[in-house]
Amino acid sequence: MGEGCNENLTPHAEFVAALEQIVRLLRCEGFPWMLIGGAAMAVHGVDDTAPADIDIVLSGSAAAHIAARHGWQNYADGGSGPLRSDYILRPDLGRVPVELLGNFRIRDGDGWIHLALARAVTVSWCEQQVPVLPLNQLAQLFRPIRREKDFRRAALVSGS
Template sequence: MTTLPRPLIQSLEMLAATAEALELRNDWIVFGGAAMALSGLPDWPVPDIDVLASEETANALIDAFGGRILTPPAADRFRSRLLARIDGTPVPIEIMVGLEVKTDDGWAPVNFRTRVDRPVQDRHIPTARTAEQAAMARRFGRPKDLQRAEALDKLTD
């Protein structure tokens, strides 16, 4: 397994342990930089852990961690029905419900169809398969996402 920064490992362990203790359904997934690091790209900065979840699961995690609901920024490239931040972990966690990305055809929901449980110490963190992460990064379309997609293309699950 790839060596990850200790603060990231600690935060992911806290997230997985809390989800397990709350007996949350499998309706949450880690994406973005943290998922990419778990998939084998440890050299990319991970300023926060992005989690896409159902509203019920998001609220349970927000309550458990004492997170705060944020006013989502003005919708330019992304928007979500709910955005929350948990700062009580070494690496902050951002939870999103109903995330959408702006495309040429309008707003499109962000959904992951694949799921891989990535090991973190004695826990598991759900992410999408590497190929789907690369496809989503291309869909996000920012320069950093396109660079990530290119790097992800070189990996396999």
């Protein structure tokens, strides 16, 4: 494995395996996408604990195409609270949950923040080229969610 990969930790090895699988699948699909959340922090090298899940943002039309092509169920329920997606796809890639979030947005006051896929930066991690939300924008992503873990994440990202 490449830099930033620590396969000695079983949960970390499972995270790496799941991320490698979804990166290969999405590369074959050919749609723009980007990694967000704790997994993006790990790829950026901010937090070396194994993320509990992998969250990936893509357009609603890309999510619809991928869902139809692979026969994956859409788990989006309209949402209530600070996070909303038109599509939530959960491919079974092992023990680390993966969610593909089509047309993902975050409530910020009275409006919604849509993440621009064009802002993704490509990070070389574990011999993979992974499009991720830039570090300076990860803190902006975490704060409006207003969960304790996201405040901690925002502080970690801001301090890096």
